[in-house]
Amino acid sequence: MTTTFWPTIADAVRNTVPTARAPLAWQPACLLMSRFGFGIETKTQADITHYGLDGWWKFQLAFSRGAGAGYAGHAGVAAQGPLLTQSPAQVRAWLAANGNEYGWEAMDQLTRVTLGLQAWSRGQVYETAVDFFANHLNVANHSDGVWTTRHTMDRDVIRKHALGSYENMLLASARNPAMLRYLSLASSTKSAINENHGRELLELHTVGIGNYTEADVQNSARILTGRSLDADFNYLYKPEKHWVGPIKVMGFSHPNDSAATGEAAGDAYLRYLARHPATAKRLAQKLCVHYVSDNPSPTLVAAVAKIYLQTGTQIAPMLLAILRSTEFWASRGAKVRRPAENLIATVRVLGVGPGTLSRSLQHLHWMSSSVGQVPLDWSPPNGYPDVASAWRSSGSLLNLWSYHRGLAQNWYDGFAPFDPTSLYLAVKPKTSGEAIHQLCVRVSGRRFPTAHVAALQTFLGEPASTPIAASRLRWYLHHLVPLILDAPQHALR
Structure with missing residues (x-):
């Protein structure tokens, strides 16, 4: 793929649209909301309309900082x-006072x-970056040993640096109590060196496999x-546990005396x-996979x-460079939502707000x-x-289809009531066919293929020319909306 970079996001869109293939025709704002947000949503679209593409980016950075x-x-x-x-x-004192010193309430709250922030925060760029780096520097929530500390990794490392410096994020992670316990660095000493953190630091957090040796792993741990x-469970450097002696890892050396x-x-x-440079390449590759496609071009x-x-x-x-590339704007259809992303995108596209937040x-x-x-x-x-092939599960798909119906048909308490007619565009449809077109565009940001539209029309059992006042949509709209959500178009990130 030939990738071109433009001075502004608007330039990139303008110079990509004419080359987009017909099956990938899209509304730019909807692609932006699906990749640099957790799904299409009217308030976000209003922000994009108000600020413009480049202004929205600046607003997102200012808001999240x-x-x-x-x-x-x-x-x-x-x-x-x-x-x-x-x-x-x-946290531990609160848990003890509430009857379970080893309870998982802090992790549940996280x-x-x-x-909730993925679904309803206005800072969507920030939330996607938080999600990306929480996976890149993963510390499993709801796991042993981090019941009082896991939130500190999210609060003090990921959220603090998600749109800032990766160097600062990495430094903070190597002082974080949850990371130190999860990868056993807290128990590593000069006489009993644990290589777990030292290895994952090289393999996962920075340069990647193929750029270091086993000797590098050992010195990384030392x-x-x-x-x-x-x-x-606060971070504390204990010099008496530090291994002393010359260190060499890849091109790094230190007397460590x-x-x-x-x-x-x-x-x-x-x-x-x-x-x-290997860390730069690995992070860039992962970001491009997350925001662009499962197989981004080497140029990008x-x-x-x-x-x-x-x-x-x-x-x-780095994120702005992706947004200024024609490859990003030509990539509609190249990413599939992971299951939880599909769930949150459903909440956002329906405009289902929180009623009782706890519920x-x-x-x-x-x-x-x-x-x-x-x-x-x-x-x-x-x-x-973060690639489509990892998420092929019939069980997850069936559950998602059930939740599409439940959210569209107000099955669950705690959410604000949903009115399916709220999905119609600014001009109320005059016919059944116009209604289906508006609903498909509203949900996915683009027209559905002719065969898919015909299937929805068959479900209604009436011609597309049926006046809206006489259409079965008067009774079937809350059944039609979930079918549109079940379609492949909504499954795309």
């Missing part, structure tokens, strides 16, 4: 996670708040010893890895990696569990897979 930072993208959702603002010791926790300066030696190593990946190195590991400029977030939690993708809960350290 200001009023919407951390969990503030939706005040009501944030209020459902009071433990997320607490220290590990405070799941529910994450889902230079990070001493990073431990105090009795309250003092336990007292071992933490600084480890930081120097982390900075080296963060700024390594190289350009995004170059931006990463030129800007000193800044994340937002709606509980529903989203168990729904995501039943479709096989609770955010942050992937057990291995490599994060949820």
